[in-house]
Amino acid sequence: MLEIRGLTAGYGRLAALKSVDLEVRKGEVIFVVGPNGAGKSTLLKSISGLMAPTGGTLVFNGEPIAGQSPEKLCRKGLALVPEGRSIFRTLTVQENLLLGGMIRKDKAEAAADLERVLEAFPILKNRYRGVAGHLSGGEQQQLAIARAILQRPSLMMIDEPSLGLAPLVIDQVYESLRQLNASGLTLLVVEQSTARILDLASRIYVLRNGHVALEGSASELADGHALEEAYFGYGDRQTAHA
Amino acid sequence: EEPIKIGFAIAESGWLSNYDSAPFKAAVMKIEEINKAGGLLGRQIEYSVMDTKTDQARAATVGAQLVDGGVDMLVVSCDYDFGAPSALAAKQAGKIAFSLCAADPKMGVQGVGPLTFTANSAAQSEGIAIAEYAQKKMNLKSVYVLEDLTIEYNKSACAGFRAAWVAGGGEETILGNDTFKNDDPSIASQITRLKGLAKQPDAVFVCSFTPGGASAVRQLRAAGIDQPILANTAMVDNYWLNAVPGLKDFYLPAFMSLYGDDPRPEMNKFLESHKARYGEPPVSSYSVLGYSLIEQWAYAVEQAKTTESEAVVGVMNSFKDQPFTAGPTSFTDQLHIQVDRPWLIMKVESGSFHAVEVYRNSFKPDMKLLFRVGQ
Amino acid sequence: MSRPSKRSGSKERLEARGVAVAFGGIRALNGVDLELSRGEVLGLIGPNGAGKTTMVNVLSGFQRPTSGSIRLDGIDVSRLTARKIAQAGIGRSFQAARLFRTMTVEQNLSVAAIGGGLSRREARERALDILDWMGLAGKADHRCDSLSYGDERRVGIARALALQPSFALLDEPASGMNDAECEALMKVIAELPARFGCGVLLIEHNMKVIMGVCQRIHVLDGGQSLAEGSPQDIRMNPAVRRAYLGEKAADSTLAI
Amino acid sequence: MKSKTMPSLAAIGRFWFPVLALVVPLALIVVVTGHFGGLSLQRTVIEMLISIVIVVGLYVFVGNSGIISFGHATFMAIAAYASAWQTCCEMLKPITMSGLPHFLRDQSIPLLPSAIVSVLLAGAAAFLTGLVIMRLTGLAASISTLAVLFILNVVYSNWDSVTMGSASIVGLPTYVTAWLALGCAVLAIVIAYLYQISAFGLAIRATREDEVAAAASGISLYWSRLIAFTLSGFLVGLGGVLQAHYLGTVSINNFFLSFTFLALAMLIVGGMGSLAGAVVGVVVITAMVDIFRRLEGGISIGGQQWSLPAGTQELIIAGFMLLILVFRKDGIMAGREIGLPQQPHREKGLING
Amino acid sequence: MANIVQVLVDAIALGSLYALVALAIGLVFGVMRLVNFAQADYITIGAYALVVPTASVTPPLLLGALPAALMIGGVLFVVVVLALLTERVAFRPLRNSNPSTLLISSFAVSYFLQNLVMLIHTGRPKSVGIGQSLANAVEIGGVRVPGVQLLTMGVTAGLLVALVLFLKKTPLGIQMRAAAENFQMARLLGMPANRVIALAFAISGLLSGVVSLLLTIQTGTLDLRMGLMPVVYGFFATVIGGMGSLPGAALGGFLVGVASVLLQTYLPADLRPFRDAGVFTLVILILLVRPQGLIVTSAAKERV
């Protein structure tokens, strides 16, 4: 459903992505891992339209989407939970959630979804009319994910969902993701730690220094050092310091 | 032979340009007339203009540049604040500076210096003239003074008015004083105070200027205050009358009438020449001051037979009711501004100003009043 | 090496007694007691919204407790402003790094050192000292807005240390770091008491880090103390497993 | 083999480079225009140097604290009027400023002491004002400085017996030459530089970046801002004295909104985050204004007289400022000083970071 | 007695006018962290649209010549278009800049517009005689209320309620607040965020247009700087009311208006010239007591 070929992107003179190829098929859960500064967030930003790529092709459901605005892409079924809890801090939890379902036409369905999400994240129910900016770090993260779920996208991209979450809540979030995936949602998830992802992932990409260092199915990468090697890339770091 | 040079350090842009442009055009007209008649001392007059941009630093620079370029006399802006920096430059070079229409006596000996003149009367004289006229000719017994504090000009006019009114009718006939700012969007509370007086005044004196003055008059009339309104010269000319449809009983002292009903033939002649030269009457009656400025200086040069500053100033200081277009003109070595030049009293009726009569104030402001000492 | 502070004597104990904080109807903290001595690393864990950050805010003077008190060597400091508390020897980092973005790394640390009472020159020396120790020396003259996320967090910690605090309060320093970086961070934190003679209060959701460096762990839940004890005790505590760890995490950390 | 003093000389050079990079070109401008420029250009250069004193003074507070101040014209006015009271127009003073105390009314005070007293007065006024309003932060602080500007304007415009109301005081001795203005500009730049690299400067810059983190680092918002406010009060006071004795007139209307906006615009167009930005902003805007003013005044191209309509200069300047802001959000210098090329490790940062 | 009531009416009327301006400023500030000084020129240009653009001092009426409804519509339209234009050209490219850059850019816009008006109309004040009947006072129980003042009070109250409801209750209002806070995220949720923010400008233009008309009816005059003082007062009002709170802005507007009238009324004659100093001192005092302004929304309090 999403095909990326030779994608490049950067900030000013800095090339953050140097030719990335990546594919997401319908119903898959794709994980992108890699060290700090590898370009993971840049990748998601480029797909979602927040950043205009400098080269390469982006095809979503058969249609080239490079350079389209985020609001357009959202309406085509792409959702992004950006890094660092982009919630509306001055709005209430309720209003934040409402904005998630804003562009949906199926209002009845949306209401049902809201019920379900509040069940899954009870903390949001407690703070429903409170100002989102006063939530704790982890609560804000939950709100961001919940809001994306309410968008009912066909492809959902999440940048580090476990950031700042309590271990138990990480389990819950992953459980929710599993259920969503089971109900047909395709996922593209960036994670920092490889510990939890293997049993949920269809395939894993390791990004390093702006290019794909390794790609494989979860089972292929489950054991062995390939993943670790590609991931940490100690050698690379050291040359960078030299 | 070398031409005589006059420099104009005036505002061609910025808000002051509206006040400078009309008298400037008239001054140019006078220069052309002189040149046509064979020049001054047999020499043609050349003039150059530089834009002060309504900015004091610019005014100083432009003044210095013109003086540097060798002018014989420097004409400076209509306003004391913006004319003075240029005049200072002239002073330093020993040249005469002549303001188009500053109404502040400081544009003269005590302020900038003994080489500085203005073509206008002191603002105090406006207030005095209308106060005397109201008491003597209109038979008004009591008055209420509404003073706009935004610029010094109005404070001076009000000071003159009060002094003359008290002299003629006593302290107690000024039933009250109030103040406002030109950009106040509303003078409702001032009106409330006026309306709350136990005895309503026979007239209201508003010393202000447009737009705030026009707005004040509109609000006074809208509040049902129908007594005569007296004002100072800055409110002259028809352009603002739209603000108060149906205005009447509004009086002020003016330089001249632009509407053909001036009782003085020389004014009408000036009007005609202006129409002939520019295809339209002057936009402002301040215009005549510019014309008269050149006239006065040229006359003095002719008498002195030189453009040399000391000599010319000497002649000018000896003017005593010297007849010029703007009216009888007097200077002394202490005073380079008019204090009792006759005014044309005008009133508003059916949407236009009309000449009433020429009136000359008998109360003369002393130095204390002119510099508003201890007010 | 840590040079003696200009402040008169370092503080030995930081105590919270019956601290409660309410935001309108929300009780973020409800009668919490906490003790921290110089030289120890105390872990503070608990579910999201348990009140951990609020506790740090109270200890560092950013939040007035509704009731209860904060004592530094027995002296009540709960009425002091955040700045006074910082100068009294309590340094903190933030959940979001909050660096002085347009300033260099060295300047970021120097600010805190100056706040702690050093002159400009001494501050610079101290800053370079700490950066050197944390392996950030090469970044001293980089502007903070050009740092990677991991470096940002490390600078945040370094800045808290530059104040020469008797107590350093670190709020989720490891969030967003990968495994290797976590390891490096653990080393840094473990060494703090010995090197700087300070006590450390560490908030983390990464159990590896918590279990790896803390001598004692305090667990908050819903604004109340749930448990306190050694890492072993906490890991086995059923209440903690239920409220916070979940079976998976608790077991996976067993492996360490 | 380098001698032992070489490294320290290099260090001194490196230390002073950001100042030299600003001062040397300014001195060159003065020399060149002094020799080859016309009267108008020379006066423009003096005006520019005075503006540098003022804008650098403004920068000491605004740039370092990040709080926009609308109030600095107040301290200029205080200094300018103080200087006028001490040095101006012995003949007029007893008449028009009768409310002055005797020792001012009936005599003039020598220029140097009067200038020093005026500048001190401006600094003291800034200190007292700051004592009250530096308790506020952010926009509340900005708006209070605006209120201060209005208050002073109202008081000076109506305190007729001392300030001559809103009328100009005319006839101050005009002693400001290009070299004096340059000297003062250099002084202002050096003071601003030393301040910004001092512990105080560092502390206040931290509060600009993040008030919360600064407090957590033991920095007092109030005192660090008060110090900056006072220091910048001194500097703009110096600017006020220069301006007064350059023009020879003092008028309260010159220390009001339009002046404030222009000074702020210069600072922000140059980039309020750095001293270089303050200086560059003044130079660029002054140059633009001068160029377009000349075009307005008329130039001849190939014997053809050609000029812009009067009043277009303002439009062009406004448009130009907008363009700079749009394309360089942080101003021309974008918060950076002019420094020697940095050590090569910057590259590494890019790869790594 | 009637006198005190009269003073209060005067005070509230002036307060309403400032409140209206403050609403416009507060709205745009809420959306963009922009203190838009060009609002002054929106007001000015709206008023100048009543007459034909010429250098003549007595220009014929343009929009002012139309029947009331068309005239009002025309002026509002002109100001809304102007507001949108400035947003598009000057403010949109600067979104996410720091507030001081935005502030200066609004000075630049204001400077530009003011000089443009001066170039076209000259700097000389002009006059228009619209709405004379509204300017006339009606007596209600011994109290004199000019029609415009009554209108100002009504319009301000109505617009305040409408705006607050709009922002709190309608989806579009919520979207506007969201886009104001985090523009990128708003777009990620499918919001046409640029249009939403432009809408805020349009509303501020609408409010400014209303101010143009009310001011012109009250004063009958046109002047380059007619919008300046109302906007300065509006700016003060927004800050003491509590930035980000529209009711706060309105309250602030009332306060400065009321303070101004009360000082004018009750100060002894020789202190009256210093009236405005009193108002501005009051502003500082209020801020010292309540640095966040009078009405602090819980959303405005940031947690550490």
Ligand SMILES: Nc1ncnc2c1ncn2[C@@H]1O[C@H](COP(=O)(O)OP(=O)(O)OP(=O)(O)O)[C@@H](O)[C@H]1O
């Ligand atoms: N706004 C920005 N401006 C300049 N450079 C940036 C910006 N954002 C990211 N970079 C740089 O681009 C590169 C890739 O960053 P990116 O955020 O995509 O990495 P990441 O893999 O998401 O890292 P992390 O794990 O820390 O989130 C890094 O070198 C980073 O420093």
Ligand SMILES: Nc1ncnc2c1ncn2[C@@H]1O[C@H](COP(=O)(O)OP(=O)(O)OP(=O)(O)O)[C@@H](O)[C@H]1O
């Ligand atoms: N200013 C505030 N206003 C209202 N509620 C608040 C405020 N600050 C904190 N809270 C509430 O208090 C509770 C505790 O928050 P705190 O930030 O201390 O949690 P935490 O333990 O740090 O959580 P996390 O692990 O997610 O960071 C949360 O439920 C939060 O919503």
Ligand SMILES: [Mg+2]
């Ligand atoms: Mg990332």
Ligand SMILES: [Mg+2]
């Ligand atoms: Mg927390």
